[in-house]
Amino acid sequence: MSGGAPDGGGEASIRSARPDERARAEALDAADELAAFRDRFVVADPTLVYLDGNSLGRLPRATVARLRGVVEEEWGERLIRSWGERWADLPTRLGDLIGTGLLGARPGEVVVSDSTTVNLYKLCVAALDARPGRAAIVTDRDNFPTDRYVVEGIAAARGMTVRWIEADPIEGPRPADVEAVLDDAVALVTLSHVAYRTAAVADMGAITAAAHRAGALALWDLSHAAGSIPVDLGRDGADLAVGCTYKYLNGGPGAPAFLYVRGELQRELRQPVWGWWGRDDMFEMEQGYRPVDGIRSFLVGTPPVVSMAAVEEGVAMVLEAGIERLRTKGVALTEYAVALHDAWLAPLGFALASPRDPARRGSHVLLRHPEARRLSGELAAHGVVPDFRQPTGIRVGLAPLTTRFVDVHDGLRTLAELAGG
């Protein structure tokens, strides 16, 4: 597995190779002003090199205590009374926490609800209903699968067309790519702000402006952006957005997603799933659906409280660290990963599949190698957890709150050894 290198053979020896380089990583960690945050997460196995915090963020210690309280006190002791005392405003309170703290939204523009996919569906349909007579939806071929499938399903149901952007496979959709497919038949442009594989950052302001010039609405998926890069939905004029809370926001497996609807659109847009949580005076249980004023009209049914409460703790820690500092460290981590790729991996047949310009890159890095699937499995056996992305990608997620520079070093060093370096 170590490819015959003189120091190869075992896990320990792989990690101890290149002592000078590892000392450099240790020095970077020593100078990291966010380093102490890692101690506020559960790190059960300190030898594990976890490079998948953008698939599932680590568990905050505060969440352990919070969930015990939610389960054992709020549910166990207060029972149904907790709805009035603690739970009913979770969707809007968490929405405002995320929206105003991380997304450049105003209070009352973000709410936590359902899954990212269900939210995408609700907002896509709402947007299309607001642009009657337009028969096309624009998205890109490399968008996250669920985003593509939702758009395909809605287009099929409504007899609409999907206009696929075939963007540069590394740099992702740029404003000119979008403008090239825009005309007055387009109702909606929906893209990811940070691409799930390459981490390419799309220019939200320019693309949204282009969509608006064509009379279309713009819906952004922020799943890989929220908590990793500064987002300013207000400045950039975004109409709609969705995103998940279990990546850089550390909300836990499958935690409920968020959605954003620009305040000025909230009366005009109506989402298609009319549930009791979106109705005015929901507990009056009266005849006839009448949406409540504001962002709550985009709620549907009873939210999963235990999973939702965890989100609050994860987000609170991101806010405490501050998105500017997180971004600074995220850039430093990915720059370091790129440098190690160039030094160790490129000579072994790897190729960087993320933008080289850090301003155009989120907080993960995609490496391509013909044997990526096998290497991902071998990495796991050596205590390194990245994310395989078919057909030839190894995605290295670098969560600024918890990933150390030595993790980048150890993970990529192990990868190099496994690939024969």
Next chain:
Amino acid sequence: MSGGAPDGGGEASIRSARPDERARAEALDAADELAAFRDRFVVADPTLVYLDGNSLGRLPRATVARLRGVVEEEWGERLIRSWGERWADLPTRLGDLIGTGLLGARPGEVVVSDSTTVNLYKLCVAALDARPGRAAIVTDRDNFPTDRYVVEGIAAARGMTVRWIEADPIEGPRPADVEAVLDDAVALVTLSHVAYRTAAVADMGAITAAAHRAGALALWDLSHAAGSIPVDLGRDGADLAVGCTYKYLNGGPGAPAFLYVRGELQRELRQPVWGWWGRDDMFEMEQGYRPVDGIRSFLVGTPPVVSMAAVEEGVAMVLEAGIERLRTKGVALTEYAVALHDAWLAPLGFALASPRDPARRGSHVLLRHPEARRLSGELAAHGVVPDFRQPTGIRVGLAPLTTRFVDVHDGLRTLAELAGG
């Protein structure tokens, strides 16, 4: 508050009134073969009379341990690896547990996913798409609000008509009521199996057969039925069903819901929210949505794992008790509540608004009184938790796993005192 009764005035005195009757309740508890199950739930305040287990079931002690494991070990230690090791099959595993154990479904016909409302939406749209050219949906005026709103929203979006059954306010929709509005324009009949206010049990077999004779599909909401009465979707020929897990199944606040699609319909019906969890080979992330075979095609996005894991413990306890024994006790509890109503409350201006025939009644009882809203508030102040249902209803939920006969006694005795008895 005690209305001047000689023993009135304080909480303790209210509860100690009528010692002979309370001794009878205690004797019923002593003879209850399910009584020991109560000890397997968290009962933080033994003086609390909790009569709202049909809004939020109590917390099983096993769930406390399970959720600690899910959070601290599965999320905290195993991180992303838990998807493969523990979480990926939760939706189908829990679905089979509920479906085969409680609903008369076959393996592969039930899955846990989303909220009840989102599931209703998915299955309604799927059903309507399977009955093109039919322009009407049948439901009843007293159906749970979210059920009515979902149907209204879909009808509005598709230019369809809702045919409202105006059923007897106590007995609920009967087969003749449904047949009266059926013809070949009806695509779908959707009703609750147990009415959320009155607990009236609809005749699933006869109504489904009537729907089928008219060429329509039948979709049942089992939220107040699952875990309280025997349900046999297979025998009764139901096409589709949904239901929630946080009532008699004790899954916790807002726990994910279940949905049922009769096996024979799974290839024909396609739900409208095309997400990655419903796609064949989801982790290949390929172009183009292609539904996976079977019930998983009715999944959408990533499920909230922590909330979902709690469902498994709640359901396991229901299965251990057995639905026949639960039903027997549920009938005994509601019969006792009806008897106390007749003895104590009817003379004070209350009226029973649930069916008198226990075979036509679920496991809760609705009492009407002009001052219901005020009385509900005063009950809470006296340590009794029922559910106010506007405009004049006090809903008394009797969860067979955790409600004692003395709870029925104490709750209704307190109500009688507060109402001047």
